[in-house]
Amino acid sequence: MEKKPFVTLQQVKEMAEKYPTPFHLYDEKGIRENARKLKEAFSWNKGFREYFAVKATPNPYLMEILKEEGIGADCSSFTELELSDAVGLKGHDIMFSSNVTPAKDFALAAKLGAIINFDDLTHVDFYEKIAPFQETMCCRYNPGGDFTLHNEIMDTPKDAKYGMTKAQMKEAFLKMKAHGVKHFGIHAFLASNTVALGYYPKLAKILFELAVELKKETGVHIAFINLSGGVGVNYRPDQEPNDIMAIGEGVRQAYEEVLTPEGMDDVAIFTELGRFMLAPYGHLIAQVIHEKHTYKEYIGLDACAANLMRPAMYGAYHHITVLGKENEPCDHKYDVTGGLCENNDKFAIDRMLPKIEIGDYVAIHDTGAHGFSMGYNYNGKLRSAEVLLKEDGTTKLIRRAETPADYFATLDYEGLKKYK
Numbered sequence: 436m437e438k439k440p441f442v443t444l445q446q447v448k449e450m451a452e453k454y455p456t457p458f459h460l461y462d463e464k465g466i467r468e469n470a471r472k473l474k475e476a477f478s479w480n481k482g483f484r485e486y487f488a489v490k491a492t493p494n495p496y497l498m499e500i501l502k503e504e505g506i507g508a509d510c511s512s513f514t515e516l517e518l519s520d521a522v523g524l525k526g527h528d529i530m531f532s533s534n535v536t537p538a539k540d541f542a543l544a545a546k547l548g549a550i551i552n553f554d555d556l557t558h559v560d561f562y563e564k565i566a567p568f569q570e571t572m573c574c575r576y577n578p579g580g581d582f583t584l585h586n587e588i589m590d591t592p593k594d595a596k597y598g599m600t601k602a603q604m605k606e607a608f609l610k611m612k613a614h615g616v617k618h619f620g621i622h623a624f625l626a627s628n629t630v631a632l633g634y635y636p637k638l639a640k641i642l643f644e645l646a647v648e649l650k651k652e653t654g655v656h657i658a659f660i661n662l663s664g665g666v667g668v669n670y671r672p673d674q675e676p677n678d679i680m681a682i683g684e685g686v687r688q689a690y691e692e693v694l695t696p697e698g699m700d701d702v703a704i705f706t707e708l709g710r711f712m713l714a715p716y717g718h719l720i721a722q723v724i725h726e727k728h729t730y731k732e733y734i735g736l737d738a739c740a741a742n743l744m745r746p747a748m749y750g751a752y753h754h755i756t757v758l759g760k761e762n763e764p765c766d767h768k769y770d771v772t773g774g775l776c777e778n779n780d781k782f783a784i785d786r787m788l789p790k791i792e793i794g795d796y797v798a799i800h801d802t803g804a805h806g807f808s809m810g811y812n813y814n815g816k817l818r819s820a821e822v823l824l825k826e827d828g829t830t831k832l833i834r835r836a837e838t839p840a841d842y843f844a845t846l847d848y849e850g851l852k853k854y855k
């Protein structure tokens with residue numbers, strides 16, 4: 436499959452006059468269309484709700500767009516809760532799926548009336564000293580072992596720090612039931628960035644069977660199953676994108692097979708997707724500022740791993756389009772790099788691209804989630820701006836770029852005052 440940018444060179448040139456590169460650009464139209472498709476895929480389930488994983492792209496303007504599409508927020512920290520509150524998400528619009536949770540985070544989640552998802556049995560006693568239990572509470576499950584799909588190991592829950600065992604789930608439910616909790620949720624996240632249609636349906640079946648068992652053994656009402664994140668995107672052009680309609684249908688079949696016969700057809704399905712909601716609808720826009728010819732051919736951008744960490748951290752592939760050269764042959768082999776003093780600061784290694792000139796603009800694809808948010812300030816590099824390409828074709832600055840004053844803001848040092 437060809438990967439096409441959602442902007443043209445002409446558009447980017449106009450934007451670059453207003454917003455100096457590099458910047459993260461988001462496509463409102465794509466975001467909304469995808470959100471509607473997800474909703475349609477699960478429309479068979481009355482209580483279906485997506486809670487956007489805020490960590491993926493913690494920008495309130497984007498969260499607002501998602502809110503308008505009926506989407507809530509999945510938070511795991513104090514500031515993510517504050518962001519969600521700031522965009523007007525209330526009570527059960529917020530899921531709090533945290534781990535190693537500080538007391539003040541639980542206190543804020545309880546104050547906002549968020550649905551609290553306990554990562555561990557010990558958190559139940561920890562929480563009891565902080566805030567009263569709410570009518571609805573959730574627990575995170577870890578089945579241990581390997582998670583396989585079609586005999587292939589997708590991930591290894593037994594090595595993951597998250598969630599509790601089945602016996603602990605049962606104990607947690609009974610404890611909370613004794614505290615007056617009436618409705619229970621079950622949550623699990625067993626494999627990340629899957630591009631296999633079978634992931635959600637298989638996870639759903641595991642959780643549905645657990646729900647039946649827990650209901651029988653503890654007598655509690657299971658109100659929802661949270662399938663969490665993990666539905667991935669086709670970062671590589673040779674990958675098929677996930678078909679969300681087929682995934683929704685797969686979950687429906689598991690539901691009818693396991694829950695419906697037990698009379699549990701009031702169970703709502705929740706998701707906490709981050710990557711699937713936004714990754715394809717973001718580009719990191721950067722300009723070529725250097726070329727270098729040594730033992731390899733290098734192209735140097737004004738963006739670096741501080742703006743997009745995934746290639747450096749995971750060796751992740753991100754497709755690159757040289758804007759305006761979409762139809763030129765990819766007959767040059769380049770390493771595309773940033774300027775960090777770290778040799779892993781490479782957006783692409785041995786990538787076949789059209790002949791690149793200094794001044795060319797590139798769009799690095801699929802940076803709408805886990806892109807800006809993983810940014811950092813290594814080498815004193817500053818965080819970039821975030822720009823929204825609105826449905827009407829106009830743009831809006833939704834986060835300004837950092838300045839040295841931001842970088843120095845936490846240092847009360849006389850000699851730096853002149854930079855603030």
Ligand SMILES: *Cc1c(COP(=O)(O)O)cnc(C)c1O
Pocket residue numbers: 488490491509532624627628663664665666707708709710711804
């Ligand atoms: C990261 C995370 C998500 C979102 O994962 P994606 O891969 O972005 O879909 C959802 N829930 C929890 C608890 C997470 O930690």
